[in-house]
Amino acid sequence: MIPQSRRTLLLGAAAALATPSLALAQADIRGSGATRRNISSFERIEWRDHFDSLGVATIIADTNSRALHYWSGDGADYRLYPTSVPRTDELTRRGYTQIVRKKVGPTWTPTASMRAEDPSLPEFMPAGAGNPLGTHAMYLDWPAYLIHGTHDTRKIGRRSSSGCIGLYNEKIAELFAITPIGTQVKLL
Template sequence: MTIPRRTLLLTALAAPALMSTPLRAQVAGPRANISSFQMQDWRGHFDHIGKGAILADLTSRALHYWGADGAYRLYPSSIPMTEDLTKRGYTEIVRKREDPDWRPTASMIAADPSLPRYVPPGPQCPLGTRAMYLGWSAYIIHGTHDTRKIGRPSSSGCVGLYNEHVEELYELALVGTQVRLL
C-alpha cells in the first residue's frame, strides 16, 4: 500500500494543530453543548455556612446547596423568563411549606388576565410539592409538576426544581438558610 505524497504532507502539517487543540474542542458539535453545570465552592459566595447555603446560578441553571454538616447537592433548575423578572443578590429562606397553594401576583395577572386567581395544592399547582419562600416578596424556590420547565427560562422570578429534588432540599435546608441568586 502506498500513501500519496500529498496525504503525507497534509497530515504532517495538520498534526501539530490537532495535538495542541484540547480534546473537548475536537469533539463534533457546537460549543453551546458544553455544559457549565459544575460543582462550586461555597467560600467564593458566602462568609460562612451557618445554617446552610444555597447558590442559584441563573447562568448555568443550577442550584447548589451546602449544609452545615458538609452535605453538598447540585440540582438542575428553571430560571426566570426575562432579566426584568430576575432578582439577584443575598436573601434567606424565611418559611417553608409542604403542598403549597398558589395565587398569581398582580403583575402576573396584568401580563396574563386568563390566569386563575387561586390554585389549590395538587398536580395543577405551579409550585409543585414543596415551596421555600425567600426574604424577597413573591420569590420562591419550589418544585414543579411540569418537568419540561427545568433547564429553561420558564418562571416569573422563582427558581424551580424537579419535585423529587425540591423534596430532598426541603428536608436539608432550614429556615434561615442563606441564599444567593447569581
Template sequence: MTRMVLGAGTGLAVAGCSREASALMDDYATVSQAANEPVAGLTLDNSQLMGIREAGLQRRVSGFLSREWSDHFVTLDNGAILVDINARALHYWSEDERTYKIYPVSVPLSEDLTRTGKTSVVQKREGPDWRPTPNMLKRNPSLPAYVGPGPENPLGTHALYLGWQYYRIHGTNDTRKIGRKSSNGCIGLYNEHIAELFGMAQVGTQVLII
C-alpha cells in the same frame, strides 16, 4: 482536567405531565424540552458527557462544575444555597459541610423578571398553594386567582419562600421547564429534588442568586 460533580440526588431526566397542568404552566412559564435519559454517577465521564451532548444539553454542563462555598458566603451558618441563573444550577451546602448538592433548575424568562442578590429562606411549605402575582394578572387576566395543592399547582410539591415578596424556590409538575428560562421570577426544581432540598434547608438558610 476539570472535575464535574453531581449531587447524589441530581438527575437530568425529564418526565411528562398532565394536559391540564401543562396548560396552566404555559401561562406561568412557557418552554418545552425533549425527554432524555438521566446522567448517572457523581462524576461525569466521557461517555456521560457524550450523552449530554447528544441530548442537546451541552450548554448546561458548565452549570454542574463544583464550587467552593467560601467564594460566595462568609460562613455556612444555617447552610447555604447558591443559584446560578446563567448556568441554571442550584448549589446547596450544609452547615457542617458534610452535604454538597447540585440541582438543575428553571430560571426567570427575562432579565426584568430576574432578581439577584442575597436573601434567606423565611418559610417552608409542603403542599403549597399558589396565587398569581399582580403583575402576572396584568399580563394575563385569565389566570386563576387561586390554585390549591395538587398536580395542577405551579409550585409543585414543596416550596421554600424567600425574604423577597413573591420569590420562591419550588418544585414543578411540568418538568419540561427544568434547565430553561421559564418562570416569572421563581427558581424551579424537579419535585424529587425540591423534596430533598426541603428536607435539608431550614428557615434561615442563606440564599444567594447570581
C-alpha cells in the same frame, strides 16, 4: 473484509466521536483543572466566594448555568440540582436572601403583574397537580420569590419562570427535607 451493517457503522462512528468528550469530562471530574465545568455544563461554584461561613446551610442559585448548589452547615453535604430560572433578566432578582418559611403542598396566588400579562390566570390555586409551585415551596425573604417544585418537568433547564427558581418535584422534596429555616441564599 467482513461487510458491516449500516447500524454497526453508525454506532461505531458515534462512539468514536463521543470518546474525546467522555475522556475530557472524566478528567474534569478527577480535578485536572482543564475546565471549571462538569459533564452537565454546570459551573462549579465555591461557597467561600460568596459567603464568610456556611451558616446553618447555604444555597447558591446560578441563573446562568441553571443550577442550584446546596451545602450543609458543616460542609459535609454538597448537592447540585438542575433548575428552571426566570424568563427574563427583568424578572430575575439577584443578591442575598434567606429561607424564611417552608410549605408542603403550597397554594398559589398569581401576582398582579402575572395576571396583567395573562388574564386567564386564576386569582388563587389550591395545592395539587395543576399548581405551578409543585409539591413543596421554600419562601425567601423577598416577597413573591420562592424555590419550589414544578409538575411541568419541561421547565427544568430553561428560562421559564416568573422570577422563582424551580426544581423537579422529587428534587425539591429532597432539598426541602435537608434545608433549615434561616438557610442563607444567593441568586447569581
